[in-house]
Amino acid sequence: MIVVMKPGASQQQIDHVIERIEQLGLRSHIIVGTERTVVAALGEKRDGAKQALETGDGVEKVVPILAPYKMASTEVKKERTCVKALGLSVGNRRIGVIAGPCSVEGRSQLLEIAQMLKEAGATGLRGGAFKPRTSPYSFQGMKEKGLELLAEARQQTGLAVVTEVMAPEHVPLVAKYADVLQVGARNMQNYPLLERVGEAGVPVLLKRGPSATMDEFLLAAEYILKMGNSQVMLCERGIRTFEDHTRFTLPLATVPYLHQTTHLPVVVDPSHGTGKASLVIAMARASVAAGADGLIVEVHQDPEKAISDGYQSLTPAAFREMMAECRKVAAAVGMEM
Amino acid sequence: MIVVMKPGASQQQIDHVIERIEQLGLRSHIIVGTERTVVAALGEKRDGAKQALETGDGVEKVVPILAPYKMASTEVKKERTCVKALGLSVGNRRIGVIAGPCSVEGRSQLLEIAQMLKEAGATGLRGGAFKPRTSPYSFQGMKEKGLELLAEARQQTGLAVVTEVMAPEHVPLVAKYADVLQVGARNMQNYPLLERVGEAGVPVLLKRGPSATMDEFLLAAEYILKMGNSQVMLCERGIRTFEDHTRFTLPLATVPYLHQTTHLPVVVDPSHGTGKASLVIAMARASVAAGADGLIVEVHQDPEKAISDGYQSLTPAAFREMMAECRKVAAAVGMEM
Amino acid sequence: MIVVMKPGASQQQIDHVIERIEQLGLRSHIIVGTERTVVAALGEKRDGAKQALETGDGVEKVVPILAPYKMASTEVKKERTCVKALGLSVGNRRIGVIAGPCSVEGRSQLLEIAQMLKEAGATGLRGGAFKPRTSPYSFQGMKEKGLELLAEARQQTGLAVVTEVMAPEHVPLVAKYADVLQVGARNMQNYPLLERVGEAGVPVLLKRGPSATMDEFLLAAEYILKMGNSQVMLCERGIRTFEDHTRFTLPLATVPYLHQTTHLPVVVDPSHGTGKASLVIAMARASVAAGADGLIVEVHQDPEKAISDGYQSLTPAAFREMMAECRKVAAAVGMEM
């Protein structure tokens, strides 16, 4: 850490900072500049020290040098993580495609769409059984019945089931049916949930919160990794900005940035990332070109009749078109899909 | 709802929209404009209809007319809600002040600061026992031991205990000790938690998520109200924007906006809202002038030694100054504090 | 426009709105809903009417139905615009690549890099002679001398010169040398400049302001189109958000969105859009996959010694790599490059 003193900070204030640094078990190193004094605090400590120091009198700011996460970092693990669940493989130059309806709505709907997706080349099946809904008056999901239908769809198609878990107490139940536990964007910083999911021993798809920085996103992954679960996929699904022509803003530079920063694979969700079916295929292509290790997209037989998110769901025909186009882009960037 | 058709939408597409509106139990009403056709859908239905319609062929967009929340609305309940817990009274032209350390760190720390706050005029005591921390390597709180200390501080001072609950399964435990349950910004859309908190029969302080719109904020409150708990305070604590000179951006126009929109009282948190102790007093004054019904601020005997959030904590002396200045502003706007 | 009345609006207030609509030369149409009354205002008027109506007593909001721009709209001109300047062709399934240094720094620097870019397949040469700089203490460009060097580089290579004009009074001078006038992001809403550029009869590259909505962006283009200049390229160069791992956030969904909305071609700037050389190639690939009609990138022989923007400049070798990779992606999406 670098402690930047205010211009005109007194020697006593500087001495106090040095004393605090040493109390924190770090080594101090003073640099006297032309206009300001700077004190470096050397050591491995990542937590707490920054804020302890920035409260000191005469301190202007404290600049951290080390990344706050460890286990997620490429500095700690160089080889890239590949997440696998049945036929779904995400990472390692193979793009996994997870597709399905926003919500599980019924048996025939689910089994039919699962079959179509399988034929079109998906390897994972998404579908919400427990649904986080902005309004308490909206459909909240089929719950355990939905999970049973997902398991039945897996049995018929071999697709890996990817489904959301919303509460720590539901983790054992959802993990009984799911091949991948999804932590939704609203729950990215629901730490009791992250810890429970980390213990469950099932691969995890962790969605980025709509206002999370990369450090916060990687620290959320760190909660899961720390519990001993290293099968974590990071999912970019769009951020909240002032833009009003899309539901969220989908910032694809996170894909190459995360590839430089973490060994965990990166999945992109162009359905939530745009909120408009008419933009999904172009953004799926762009995601693949940016280097994404996976895609997760909403598909519904009849989007107009979907109970949720119909406006951003592809039809089966559009999904097949997306697959065809993305496969060409994948080949162009040396990936398989 | 107003369904705006694309220019050149066919009669068949328009007929289809009308049919869908009627299937949804709504009445339709066509308006043929010079460049576009618009179809109004009349009725009380708030949920699901919008998205069902906006997926239709030839539809450009669907504009909702009714607010998505009901019980939180001034349209449903005209008299303003006043939340009370022991001596803490928020709303009804009395400004409640909740103060205390970010985290409960130990017995003497807590009892000492509680006594100081009481003397300075606070009526609520904040202090985290269960702490949501961005990093898994940070201090996670004293848990139940912390709750016991808060209860002891209440006994000695009469201050109402306001403390965060992070997981649905902890609600009964925290509710046993707390006078007000705080739902943190990261959990604003943790629906299982909101429901459980709504059942607990204890007043709730609901913090705005850093990227939540007003509709999302009020719908989160609606989850609590719907369970029969009407003692809900809305807390503005800052949003995430591009600004980098403060930790969050504190948008005080939410105070008068919420007063026009909902009967629930509004509390402002200038500590998290700025993230810098040196800006807290000015923003506390501004909050009161904007009409806030309450303040929640972080205070620590020795901010430099605080385990968390020291950089945004006031000293006891600064808190007394804040109280003195805010009381003058409160008097100027016809409020008591 | 749709005028939504507040619940409980009086008949007198509704009558007043109707009267105002008619004074504005529009036709009114009342719809009485279960909870609110809505009044449609029919006609072609796009400007002023909205705000005149939303000030009325008892009015809650006014929702525009028509897009605020006309000439930029696909509704007015269906065939796509292709912008051409010497060998640079942007639109019509041919991707134009504009490359070069941030600033023109000297003769040998410029002629050398221009030659390299030409060989690598660029068709346009960028380079700032008049430089808008955040700090008054930064290098402000070589001005007319820089323009002369750009013209010399064009003569040697045949590359079309794309360079920024910052002030209305400089338009004639810059237009004397440039093949394409660039309006920078900071000047997207500099209307006197847009008008002058529109009169100059030279193709224009209009950069999106970092906080501009799509409507504002298209209205800025409309200022140019209205002066009779239809050779306008829209350039997405990143928006300002809370993200701190990139200099700006590059939202590629604007590419397909603009393709649905306007006939003007869309160029992407992955250099400013990320602010980090290490992310530029991946985002150039993604831009092409999203359907971009052109790319504009910063390239410098020795980025470390660049006077400006070195950290986001590609080396010539990296630029050749970008071209090779983007050509494969272009072929995969049916474009030529």
Place this chain on the structure above:
Amino acid sequence: MIVVMKPGASQQQIDHVIERIEQLGLRSHIIVGTERTVVAALGEKRDGAKQALETGDGVEKVVPILAPYKMASTEVKKERTCVKALGLSVGNRRIGVIAGPCSVEGRSQLLEIAQMLKEAGATGLRGGAFKPRTSPYSFQGMKEKGLELLAEARQQTGLAVVTEVMAPEHVPLVAKYADVLQVGARNMQNYPLLERVGEAGVPVLLKRGPSATMDEFLLAAEYILKMGNSQVMLCERGIRTFEDHTRFTLPLATVPYLHQTTHLPVVVDPSHGTGKASLVIAMARASVAAGADGLIVEVHQDPEKAISDGYQSLTPAAFREMMAECRKVAAAVGMEM
């Protein structure tokens, strides 16, 4: 500056950074930490060095220590600047109030409202003669005729005329009539305009761009100060965020932040900052409580008939109410108004 090397940076890379630092005329100072090496670059150089260094191989990031602006800083000038123009005094514990219509619309409108404002206690008169409008189809102002009317209103009332100048070439004309030149939010980084305004020798009201950071805002002021004009007022008028219940988000923490950082006075514009007349009074009160040195508000005799911005204009009665309420708050915080 602090140059943070990547983990595992080679000695050769470190040596290269040191060499570059010395070439830039700075002194270098190495700090070898447990995981990384850091090199401090000491000296006064503010510009260019940062980016020259951050392009180096093995460099992770460069952290500036010094603020990029000088003349605007409290470090350079400790005594606070008070801007004066006729009876308008902004700074020095006197709050100046600038009020008036968005646009000058005609003689009787302007003279009448100016008289009302004078009587209500305003000391400055705002009113646009040259209007920057998002749409080219909107009213663009009365131009010189409008300036003449403003001058006439000044003569009748003694109010100082505050009006916008949009193009460098118009500065002499506008300066002939105006007491304060306003640089609008869209032009905050229009550097040719800032320089010309700096030369004009007339006080300036500089509005913050809706996506400008504090450093960018102060550097824009620095462009004016550098030309020898020290009579600059900074105006906070709201930023662009995801919030959709107000037109912009008004972040009042900029007021105390700027008071700590610069000697220039700070004016708040609650009209543009909220975009809704019903929120203006509360935010004017909050601005005063936050310590604002001035207010600028839109007032119109008949907001419904205003040519522009009627929805955010106060009526004369509302303005008088605002003045009465703000005076009480001003007294409470030890200011005069």
